[in-house]
Amino acid sequence: MDGHSVVGAGTVPPSASHSPISPVFRRGSIKRKRSTGGLDSSPGSGIGDEDTPGGEPEKKRQPGVKRACNECRQQKLRCDVVQEPFQSCSRCNRLKLECKIESNFKRIGKRSKHAEMEKEIERLRRNISQAKAQGYVMDEDEDLQSQLQSPVANSAYSHTRNPSLMGSDEAVTSLLTLKRGGSYSMAATHYAYELEQVRLTEQDVHGLFHEFFAYYHPFLPFLNPEQSPDLYYQQHALLFWSIVAIASRRYQAKPNVLQELSSGPLNRLLWNTVGDVPNSYFVIKALCLLCTWPLPTSTSTADPTHILGGVMMKAATGIGLHRPNHTQDFSRVSVQLNKDQLHDRVTTWAVCNIVAQSIGTGYGQPASTLYDWTLAIRPGEDGPFTLSPELEARLRVERFCDKVSKEMYSNASDPRGVAGDEHRAMLMRVYRREYQELQASILSQNLSPVVNVHLKAAAVHLRLAGFFDSSTTPGYMDDLMGLWRAVLAFLDLLLEKNNQHILVYATNYLQQMLVAAGFALLKLMRSFFAKTIDFERGRRLFHETIQAIRATSILDNDLQWRLAELMVQMWNGARLENGHHDEDDDAFRIDDSLQLKVRCRHSMSLVYDSIWRWREEYQAQGRASSTTHLDSTLMPPQQNIAQGLINANGGLTPTANHGLNPGPNSMIGIGYNSDANYDFFDPQHWMLDGLLDFNYNGLHHIETM
The missing domain is CATH 1.10.287 (Helix Hairpins)
Structure with a gap:
């Protein structure tokens, strides 16, 4: 028999004894002997560890040794325990461990x-x-x-x-x-949920979750109201605490929760989670919530919402939310989703795009949206890819806003990205018709006021492009009149008595559009355009807008509060400098005074431009009026709009004495009837911190009412 046949029969040829591959054959022979010997041995027990040239064990098992003890099996170590008569192994004796053998013992990781x-x-x-x-x-x-x-x-x-x-x-x-x-005696209060120093009982948590699903969830209905708080906590702590933080914004039963969370614990949990490269489906849901209702801040430079929006979208595409039918392509293991799981992922992906688009529109930045096949409109189809009527309508509105932003403010031939006058005028005509069709379609469905408010906000987003026109642009006055009507329609709906709950629990995006509408009113009424409109109506609506912005503030000295104070100062400055328009002046001249200097922030360029103009026209000249009064003739008899917004918890108090560690230049505590004068701007805490450098020495002379 030749050498090959000998090897095939399982015998090692002489030349193989010096071959580097010879241990392979030896290990294989050991495995075969163990499998056929019928011996109950364990790793490290000393059985069958060495072979003789004939293939038999060099040592035979000692009498009485059956298996390793529990401790040695746990550590996968060699054991010399003797069962009959029982003698502890040398390792247990040395470490003073209890040496025993149990037939049902299982290792623990x-x-x-x-x-x-x-x-x-x-x-x-x-x-x-x-x-x-x-x-x-x-x-x-x-x-x-x-x-x-x-x-x-x-x-x-x-x-x-x-x-x-x-x-x-x-x-x-x-x-x-x-x-x-x-x-x-144990502590009397049992805290079921804790995040650093923030401690909540089960009763607190159930109250907060009820608050969230009753008042906040209708703005973004994609979570399960029937799911218990504990299950949300098990899914991910960030999702649980995000719901708690949002619900605590107006929660009167436990008013300090938001301040405690926003002081550091939730931020640390958030950024630790983001730093670990989130691949959890539930982290993305938490980011959707935190981008919709961000933690309060007193300056836009400290607002991470735009960054978190990008993280949210990248994390969502990273785990394949945009391809829910092919999730296994983004996972190391095979993933099979049932119909409900697939529908939940499609819904979450739609919400990601809704939130990302609202961030882009509200901050005047390019949106990181991805409207692909998964979110395609499928009329008449009923399946896991079908969204609820509310979310479907919201998605259609945000798609429209995306078109406006990309076409109006993404001109590759312009250094600031703004489309040319003629092109923009043509786009305006096209999108006016498209908006009318969208409005007719959505209003016919009788959806919630939340959808209608967002629809009106989309019209403001479109019409704000009128401030980019010059006085020679075709249809210039028509565009300004369209802007005026869009702003009135948005504010009338948002400030309507039946919709006060929308204002109280408003998302960050609606608050931003409210501010933009206020600045639009102010700019139009202090220009030549004031002669073509009902000035008294605009004046009254502007004051109501100021009160509404104050009402959306959740902590004193937060960004909404400060913007309201700024707008009051701008109103007072404009009224003091220009006074009411002279009714006897028949000369009606259209000029370019309504054009913007800041033109790189899409439709929100108006907000940033207005702040810059305030600086240039008033602060730089040392003629700023920091009085925060409104016209006394426009004040309600006994209470303002913020005091009149009563919620289910017994009331709204946006001017509570707590907040964001205000400095000496803050406006905290200054009501409409205050006689005190304060320097409003603090260059360390304003929305354009790095750009403003005011000289406070020139502000000693303060104009008053």
Whole structure:
């Protein structure tokens, strides 16, 4: 028989004894002997570890040795335990461990074991800190196991006492018995949910979740109201705490939650989650919420919403939300989604685009949207790709806003991206017709006022392009009149008495469009255009807008509050300088005074341009009026709009004395009837921080009413 046949028969040829591949054959022979020998052995037991040239074990198993002890099996180590008569193995004797053999013993993974133990230790630490704060006395002499009943000592892990598996000594010794007045008693309040120093009971959480789904969820209905708070917490802590933070904006039963969360804990949780490269489907839902209702800030330079919007979209495409039928292409494992799961992913992807578009429109930046096949309109189709009527209408409105932004403000031939006058005039005619068709289609469905408000906001977004026209542009006065009517329609609907809940719980986007509408009113009424409109109606509506912006403020000195103060100063300055338009002046001249200097922020260029003009016309000349009065003839008899917005929790108090650590130049506490004068702008805390550099020495002379 030749050499090949010998190898095929399982015998190693002489030349193979020096071959580097010879151990392969030896290991294979060991496996075959183990599988056919019928021996019950374990790793490290010393059975069958060496072979003789004939293929038989060099050593035979010692009598009485059957298997390794529990401790050695747990560590996958060699064990020399003797069962009959029983003798502990040398490792257990050396480490003073309990050496025993159990037939039903199963190994426990170190990582999961450590994680659970550390979680329990951290929970007990928090309980101790909480008890200390409530005046309990710690006693280190009493038995931890009998007092705290720690699962660390009384769980299935009690088979070992190896300190390396018990956690750090510091963690163990920190679990102290809590005593008060000589007798042990746990803290009276049980906090079910904690984030750093923020602690909530189950009752608090259920109240906050009810608040969220009753008043905020209708703006963006894509979560499940029937799902329990605990399940949201299990899905992801960021999603849970985002819901809590949003619900706490107007929650009177526990008014300090938002301030506690926004002071640092939620931001740290957010950025730690983002820094870990989020690939969780539920993190994307949390980002949708936080981009829709951002944490309060006193300056736009500290507002991360635009950045988070980009993270949200990139994370969504990273896990394949835009291709929900092919999720496995973005995963290391095969993913099979049922109909409900597929529909939920399609809905979340639609919400991502709605939120991303509102961010782009509200901040005057290019939107990171992706309207692809998944979000295509499918009339008459009923399946997982079909959205609810509310979300479908919202998506259509945002698609329209996307068209306006891309066509009006994405001209590659212009350094600022603005389309030319003739092209823009043509686009305006096209989009006016498209908007009328969209409006007729949506209004025929009798959807909620939330959808109608966003529809009116889209008209304002379109018509604000009129400020980019020159006085020689064809249809110039028609465009200005269209803008005037669009602003009136938006404000009339938003400020309508039946829609006050929309104003109280408004999203960041609606607040931004409210500010833009206010600036549009102010700019039109202080120009030549004032002669062609009902000035008195505009004057009254502007004052109502100021009160509405104040009402949307959730903390004193936040951005909405400061913008309202700025607009009051601009109104007073314009009225003091120009006065009412001279009715006897018959000369009606159309000029270019309505054109914008800031032209790179899409339709929101008006807001930034108005702030710059305020600086140039008033602050730089030292003639700023910081009085925050409105005309007394326009004030309601006893209360303003903010005081009249009563919600289900008993009232809205936007001027509460808490907030964002205001400096000496803030306007906190200054009401309509205050006689005090303050320098409003603080160059360290304004929306254009890095650009404004005011000389306060020139502001000693303050004009008053």
